Amino acid sequence: xxxxxxxxxxxxxxxxxxxxxxxxxxxxxxxxxxxxxxxxxxxxxxxxxxxxxxxxxxxxxxxxxxxxxxxxxxxxxxxxxxxxxxxxxxxxxxxxxxxxxxxxxxxxxxxxxxxxxxxxxxxxxxxxxxxxxxxxxxxxxxxxxxxxxxxxxxxxxxxxxxxxxxxxxxxxxxxxxxxxxxxxxxxxxxxxxxxxxxxxxxxxxxxxxxxxxxxxxxxxxxxxxxxxxxxxxxxxxxxxxxxxxxxxxxxxxxxxxxxxxxxxxxxxxxx
Amino acid sequence: xxxxxxxxxxxxxxxxxxxxxxxxxxxxxxxxxxxxxxxxxxxxxxxxxxxxxxxxxxxxxxxxxxxxxxxxxxxxxxxxxxxxxxxxxxxxxxxxxxxxxxxxxxxxxxxxxxxxxxxxxxxxxxxxxxxxxxxxxxxxxxxxxxxxxxxxxxxxxxxxxxxxxxxxxxxxxxxxxxxxxxxxxxxxxxxxxxxxxxxxxxxxxxxxxxxxxxxxxxxxxxxxxxxxxxxxxxxxxxxxxxxxxxxxxxxxxxxxxxxxxxxxx
Numbered sequence: 001x002x003x004x005x006x007x008x009x010x011x012x013x014x015x016x017x018x019x020x021x022x023x024x025x026x027x028x029x030x031x032x033x034x035x036x037x038x039x040x041x042x043x044x045x046x047x048x049x050x051x052x053x054x055x056x057x058x059x060x061x062x063x064x065x066x067x068x069x070x071x072x073x074x075x076x077x078x079x080x081x082x083x084x085x086x087x088x089x090x091x092x093x094x095x096x097x098x099x100x101x102x103x104x105x106x107x108x109x110x111x112x113x114x115x116x117x118x119x120x121x122x123x124x125x126x127x128x129x130x131x132x133x134x135x136x137x138x139x140x141x142x143x144x145x146x147x148x149x150x151x152x153x154x155x156x157x158x159x160x161x162x163x164x165x166x167x168x169x170x171x172x173x174x175x176x177x178x179x180x181x182x183x184x185x186x187x188x189x190x191x192x193x194x195x196x197x198x199x200x201x202x203x204x205x206x207x208x209x210x211x212x213x214x215x216x217x218x219x220x221x222x223x224x225x226x227x228x229x230x231x232x233x234x235x236x237x238x239x240x241x242x243x244x245x246x247x248x249x250x251x252x253x254x255x256x257x258x259x260x261x262x263x264x265x266x267x268x269x270x271x
Numbered sequence: 272x273x274x275x276x277x278x279x280x281x282x283x284x285x286x287x288x289x290x291x292x293x294x295x296x297x298x299x300x301x302x303x304x305x306x307x308x309x310x311x312x313x314x315x316x317x318x319x320x321x322x323x324x325x326x327x328x329x330x331x332x333x334x335x336x337x338x339x340x341x342x343x344x345x346x347x348x349x350x351x352x353x354x355x356x357x358x359x360x361x362x363x364x365x366x367x368x369x370x371x372x373x374x375x376x377x378x379x380x381x382x383x384x385x386x387x388x389x390x391x392x393x394x395x396x397x398x399x400x401x402x403x404x405x406x407x408x409x410x411x412x413x414x415x416x417x418x419x420x421x422x423x424x425x426x427x428x429x430x431x432x433x434x435x436x437x438x439x440x441x442x443x444x445x446x447x448x449x450x451x452x453x454x455x456x457x458x459x460x461x462x463x464x465x466x467x468x469x470x471x472x473x474x475x476x477x478x479x480x481x482x483x484x485x486x487x488x489x490x491x492x493x494x495x496x497x498x499x500x501x502x503x504x505x506x507x508x509x510x511x512x513x514x515x516x517x518x519x520x521x522x523x524x525x526x527x528x529x530x531x532x533x534x535x536x
Binding site: 048069070071072082083084085086087088090091092093097099100101104105106129132137143144145146147149150151152156177178179180181186189190191193194195196254266267268 | 293294296307318319338339340341342345346348352368369370371372374375376379384390391392393394395397398400401415416433445446447448449451452466476498499501506507508509511514
């Protein structure tokens, strides 16, 4: 599953929560997400959690990871984390900077990108993502930022990895608005819609990992992060979630992973 | 020409106005001048409405927003935009919502003199249910069904660039976003620049908009702050973070607005 240096291991009997871990759930999530990227891949990166994880991967096991942001920065190697997808540090450290029409039309649309790395406010059973509204479109309870590049990233990258925090309001039966298509309403939908990429292959949260069942395309819990119990995942999931018979445990963060993550500073943050 | 003069001549009530700049080179000074001149009923177009559109919306300049991602990047929501949408304060705001790929292609069609653009996009998403400038077209050669988006041709596009020469040729480098397309798609255009120079030194990766496609060039040093101008100054991330507090609170915003209106351009 993971090409990273630290792999998962099968559960040995009951999952006994470890003693107080020395890392946060967010740190575990970023580290697990970073491990899921392979060296040499071309990765279209969303801002926020995906950007943190992708930059962490580049500092750990994937120095040749090609990071592409929708601002048109190709193969960028920022030494600090950008606050936005168009920060100057991304342009200054990029192999190439292209226009926004070019990044979408020439680079994303024809399927040249291996991995789309996304987040969202809501995700459903079939990995469809909502970043538009909570509630009705015309009178929403919460107005979210909207699409950005995500719909076409989700459509055209060879595969999609989603990074988001595990909360009942975020993991729902049906998203209120389909901003970006995961597997639609079943395993055939992407082909019917003419979406070239494979769609979400993995959802990495702060509690574990979900992957689509190959037969139904429904998300199934396939791994628990070190020290997390299944009941904790169910309590934070707003839909009936199946648990894989081969449930894995994500290896605990290594010292190197933790110190690298903690050493990453966002541009403009106080030193 | 001064900035107030250029805005007064080129931006009119009821216009469709695009202020472009993808994080980089956002034309804040020109946006603030539009607020000072009290423009009304604008249809504001921008891929990534952020602070400057939150400010224009809060000041009551806009009746409609055409966009693909609205937020304060890395910080949070645009609360003036949310307030206008939820309560109609200070005036109601209509939305026309796209994806980035859709908006970029709408500008490309506009710049190309075509009525629409074709892309692989939107399939299976809920956006076409709410946005009537998204449709589908069948490829005459393969029969493939593709997304079609209507061209954008703003009445006026406003951008900020690093340099222009005295003839009005404009040079832009770094993250160039969709500015070239937005200017070429527009009926009129206004470019503010960091400096006007005798001669444009060739710069790797720079694009140049020739003087005969630009209506007005105005020298406005720091005209993109608190966004940034590659080669001149950095993004003021602290200002983006500080905006969140002002934007959340109507009285705080009104005080900000009063101070802006008192400043001379």
